[in-house]
Amino acid sequence: xxxxxxxxxxxxxxxxxxxxxxxxxxxxxxxxxxxxxxxxxxxxxxxxxxxxxxxxxxxxxxxxxxxxxxxxxxxxxxxxxxxxxxxxxxxxxxxxxxxxxxxxxxxxxxxxxxxxxxxxxxxxxxxxxxxxxxxxxxxxxxxxxxxxxxxxxxxxxxxxxxxxxxxxxxxxxxxxxxxxxxxxxxxxxxxxxxxxxxxxxxxxxxxxxxxxxxxxxxxxxxxxxxxxxxxxxxxxxxxxxxxxxxxxxxxxxxx
Amino acid sequence: xxxxxxxxxxxxxxxxxxxxxxxxxxxxxxxxxxxxxxxxxxxxxxxxxxxxxxxxxxxxxxxxxxxxxxxxxxxxxxxxxxxxxxxxxxxxxxxxxxxxxxxxxxxxxxxxxxxxxxxxxxxxxxxxxxxxxxxxxxxxxxxxxxxxxxxxxxxxxxxxxxxxxxxxxxxxxxxxxxxxxxxxxxxxxxxxxxxxxxxxxxxxxxxxxxxxxxxxxxxxxxxxxxxxxxxxxxxxxxxxxxxxxxxxxxxxxxxxxxxxxxxxxxxxxxxxxxxxxxxxxxxxxxxxxxxxxxxxxxxxxxxxxxxxxxxxxxxxxxxxxxxxxxxxxxxxxxxxxxxx
Numbered sequence: 001x002x003x004x005x006x007x008x009x010x011x012x013x014x015x016x017x018x019x020x021x022x023x024x025x026x027x028x029x030x031x032x033x034x035x036x037x038x039x040x041x042x043x044x045x046x047x048x049x050x051x052x053x054x055x056x057x058x059x060x061x062x063x064x065x066x067x068x069x070x071x072x073x074x075x076x077x078x079x080x081x082x083x084x085x086x087x088x089x090x091x092x093x094x095x096x097x098x099x100x101x102x103x104x105x106x107x108x109x110x111x112x113x114x115x116x117x118x119x120x121x122x123x124x125x126x127x128x129x130x131x132x133x134x135x136x137x138x139x140x141x142x143x144x145x146x147x148x149x150x151x152x153x154x155x156x157x158x159x160x161x162x163x164x165x166x167x168x169x170x171x172x173x174x175x176x177x178x179x180x181x182x183x184x185x186x187x188x189x190x191x192x193x194x195x196x197x198x199x200x201x202x203x204x205x206x207x208x209x210x211x212x213x214x215x216x217x218x219x220x221x222x223x224x225x226x227x228x229x230x231x232x233x234x235x236x237x238x239x240x241x242x243x244x245x246x247x248x249x250x251x252x253x254x255x
Numbered sequence: 256x257x258x259x260x261x262x263x264x265x266x267x268x269x270x271x272x273x274x275x276x277x278x279x280x281x282x283x284x285x286x287x288x289x290x291x292x293x294x295x296x297x298x299x300x301x302x303x304x305x306x307x308x309x310x311x312x313x314x315x316x317x318x319x320x321x322x323x324x325x326x327x328x329x330x331x332x333x334x335x336x337x338x339x340x341x342x343x344x345x346x347x348x349x350x351x352x353x354x355x356x357x358x359x360x361x362x363x364x365x366x367x368x369x370x371x372x373x374x375x376x377x378x379x380x381x382x383x384x385x386x387x388x389x390x391x392x393x394x395x396x397x398x399x400x401x402x403x404x405x406x407x408x409x410x411x412x413x414x415x416x417x418x419x420x421x422x423x424x425x426x427x428x429x430x431x432x433x434x435x436x437x438x439x440x441x442x443x444x445x446x447x448x449x450x451x452x453x454x455x456x457x458x459x460x461x462x463x464x465x466x467x468x469x470x471x472x473x474x475x476x477x478x479x480x481x482x483x484x485x486x487x488x489x490x491x492x493x494x495x496x497x498x499x500x501x502x503x504x505x506x507x508x509x510x511x512x513x514x515x516x517x518x519x520x521x522x523x524x525x526x527x528x529x530x531x532x533x534x535x536x537x538x539x540x541x542x543x544x545x546x547x548x549x550x551x552x553x554x555x556x557x558x559x560x561x562x563x564x565x566x567x568x569x570x571x572x573x574x575x576x577x578x579x580x581x582x583x584x585x586x587x588x589x590x591x592x593x594x595x
Contacts, residue, residue, distance in 0.1 A: 078483045089481060095474035097541035098467075107482035108472055109464045120463035 006069055008033045008053075008171045008203050016049050022058070023049040032173065036204040037196060038214040038234050038235065041224035042247055046182035047207050050224070051174055052206070055087040056080040065074045067171060083168025090177050094150045100142055101128030103149055104135070104164045135163045138196040139240050154188025159193050167198045173197060175203045179213050191217045196200075224245055282534040287586065288550035292557065306564045313441040317511070320449040325505045325520075325527035326534075327456050328497035334460070335493050336540030337400035338395070338472035341385060342501040342527060344411035345573040346520025348380035351418045351507035354426025354515025356394065367430050371510070372375045374426075378506040380501050385411055386498020390491035404494075412521060419517040432513035443511055452503070457545035469493065473540025522562050528576035529576055530555055533583040554579065 007030035016024040020205050024046045031037055032224060041047050053060050056074025065072055069082050069213040074080050077087070083102045094103045111117035140163045147153055152160065158178055165173045173192070187210075194217050197204050214221060214235075222240055223231040223246045231246050239245075245251030300307035332339040356377035360370045385407050392403035419425055424541045438444045460466040463523045468489050471479040480486050501520075533551035536543025558579065559572050 077481070081483055087481070089477070093475065093478055094543065095471040095478050098471055102467060102471070106479070107484055108469060111464070118458075120465055122462065122464055122467060124462075149514075165335075172294040 005032055007031055007066070008068055011054070012064040012066070014050075014053060014060045014065070016053060016058070016060045016096060023227050024053070027063070027224075027227075027229055027231065029222060029232060031203045031205070033171070033201045033203055034198055035220060036198050036206055038209070038218035039205055039207045040209070040214055040221060040223040040247055041222065045228075045247075046227040047220055047224055049227070050120060050213065051087065051089075051205070051207065054080070055174060063071050081099060081168070085172045085174065086165035086169035087174040088165050088178060090180065092191040096159060096165075097140055097156075098149065099124075099128060099147050100149060100152075100160060101131040101136075103160065104167065106138045108168065110121035114149075119242055121232040129241075135149045137162065138163050138166050138200070153186065155189045156188050157223055158182060158186070162190060162197070166193065166200065166202065167168045169197075172205065176205070176207045178206070179207065179210055186214060196219055205225045211243050215240065215243065227251055259404040268391055270506060273337045273451070277568055284371075284586070285544070285550065288534065288547060288551075288554065292427070292554050293549060295557045295561065296513070299334065299557070299564050303338065303564040306561060311560070311564075313328075313443075315556055315560055316441055316446050318444060318560060319553055320446040321504065321507060321511070322523070322526055322552045322556060323449050323453050324500040324507070324554045326525055326530040326548045327545065328500040329452055329524070329527040330534070330536060330543055330545050331456070331460065331469060331539060332400070332541040333528070333536050334473045335469045335490060336476065337490065337493070337525055338404065338528070338538070339389065339400065339494065339497045340524050341389060341407035341411055342497060342504075343384055343520045343523035344408050344525060345385045345478050345501035345507045346508065347415040347517050348385065348411040348447040349378040350515040350519050351379040351415050351425060351517060353378040353506050353509050353585050354424075355418070356426075357428050357431070357509070358426040360426065360483040366530065370428065371431065371434065374509060375503070375506045378502040378509070380502070382498040382502020382505065384498070385501070386495035387491075391496065394487040400494075408524070410515075415517040417518065419515065421517075424512075424514040424516050427514045428509075429513055431510045435510045435513075438452045445507055447504050450505075452500075453545075457549075460545050464595055465489075470541055473542075475541070490509070526555055526576065527552075529580050532580055535583070536572065537587070550560065551583070552592060 009031040010029070012028050014024055014027040015022075027046075027050060039050065052058050054065070055072065056077045059074065067085065072079075072083055080087070095106065098106070101124065109125050110123045110130070112121040112123045135142060140151070140159045141248055142156065142160065149157055149160065152211050162173070162175060162178060165175070177188050182190065191213060194204055194206065208220055215238060218235045219231070219241065220234050222229055225242070225247065240249060282569060296307070305311065325346070325472065328342055329339060338484070353374040357370050357374040360373045365373065389400075389403050389407055391401055392398045392406060394404075435443055435445055438447060442450075458468065468479065468484050471482070472486055472489060473486065476486050509515050530551035531543065531548050532538065534543065534547030534549070535556060536547065555576060558575055563569060563577060
């Protein structure tokens with residue numbers, strides 16, 4: 001990553017308060033294509049507020065947001081999706097009773113050709129096939145016998161959910177605690193997909209409390225505390241201990 | 256959960272095999288429903304040969320059609336994760352409104368076709384209005400569907416009584432009764448219309464984007480919203496659709512009976528919900544097939560009609576229907592793909 005490279009995404013002086021609670025204060029950072037950025041902080045540090053601002057769930061009180069060099073204002077999460085930002089919230093995931101193809105194409109269905117398509121008929125066959133092909137490209141192999149999401153394991157579900165975000169995102173994917181509730185091996189499956197997203201030139205914002213995962217998969221880690229960025233450094237400069245110290249504020253206190 | 260492609264090796268003890276066989280058949284709900292339907296018809300026909308007659312089949316088709324659209328409405332609502340208790344009283348309410356419209360139209364000599372079309376329009380509009388009230392209470396006032404539709408269940412039934420001035424028949428139209436008997440063979444025209452609407456809505460539910468959104472919302476409304484689906488608008492449209500189908504059922508009974516009565520359709524929502532449950536849909540939403548609902552409605556119709564042929568008093572109807580619901584619900588619990 002060179003300094004003259006254009007940031008794919010940038011926040012400038014973003015502030016947000018809920019009533020008397022100052023959730024975010026002057027948050028600024030630039031994010032580049034092919035970069036995995038860890039976003040860590042204690043509960044209440046402002047991680048959720050920051051994600052919601054980026055994905056258009058709510059608007060900041062002040063500050064600017066740029067995607068691909070253009071300043072943007074979101075009216076709804078739909079706007080940020082259109083601009084190439086995909087967000088995977090902790091509980092949003094997938095619709096468990098739908099097939100994998102229906103989930104991958106949910107909200108962006110492929111329609112039948114001709115009159116049937118105009119009448120709203122979906123092309124289920126090609127959605128199922130294309131979904132599996134595309135997931136394969138980011139290293140997710142779904143057993144052919146598994147059709148609905150209910151039949152998948154927790155790790156496979158999360159991998160499919162992230163794979164879906166990777167397929168549709170043009171610039172940024174935001175992953176909120178994607179390895180929560182997953183076992184060790186399942187978490188590794190998920191981290192592999194993040195690696196694949198990076199290879200495709202996407203910027204990944206990875207929010208997690210599991211610090212070893214963050215250190216394993218990110219290029220850079222931003223630490224939030226009480227709504228402010230307290231540290232933004234390459235991952236190689238952190239250890240689990242120093243990261244934990246920065247999150248809790250003990251690192252500075254000891255100096 | 257395992258990432259290895261090999262399936263777990265199956266031990267070939269007879270017990271395991273037997274369970275696998277039962278499970279795979281139990282998973283094919285459609286097959287079981289069809290088998291139950293055929294067995295029921297065979298049972299009643301064996302006990303009373305009159306049951307297996309053209310005339311009785313005509314009755315069965317007609318009775319099925321009185322339930323079909325309500326069951327379709329309930330399938331849409333339940334798979335979207337809701338419930339609509341108001342469809343039965345909407346049948347009564349819209350039937351009364353349709354009856355007054357027919358009465359008015361006859362007084363102004365619009366002709367038979369015009370009278371029926373105006374009556375149908377009045378029923379559809381009344382149903383759509385009740386559906387819109389449900390939609391408003393659910394998506395704007397944020398009442399849960401059970402409470403919202405309980406409100407319209409009561410008020411619809413009440414208004415039907417008020418409008419009918421205490422329950423007398425209104426808008427008597429003998430020509431409607433004549434029309435209700437016309438058709439092709441065992442199928443009356445009004446039944447053919449109901450069957451066509453049912454088939455079209457089955458196609459819509461399982462093959463179009465609208466149907467897909469319905470299941471997505473019933474399965475995980477948060478995921479649906481995150482995928483950019485306008486969940487509130489969709490949910491609102493489902494309740495309006497249910498209201499319209501109830502309105503059409505109101506007209507169906509008006510034509511069959513040649514008049515509107517404030518008691519027509521009261522309680523029918525329970526049979527409609529029963530048909531959906533017997534058909535294999537999950538009351539939690541996201542799971543169900545319209546073909547299952549149709550088979551469920553057929554089974555209910557055959558049972559209720561058949562009891563008369565084996566000299567069981569119609570007062571037992573509710574009990575037998577309840578037994579079928581219990582049976583269907585039990586079947587669901589042994590399905591292999593039940594949610595975790």
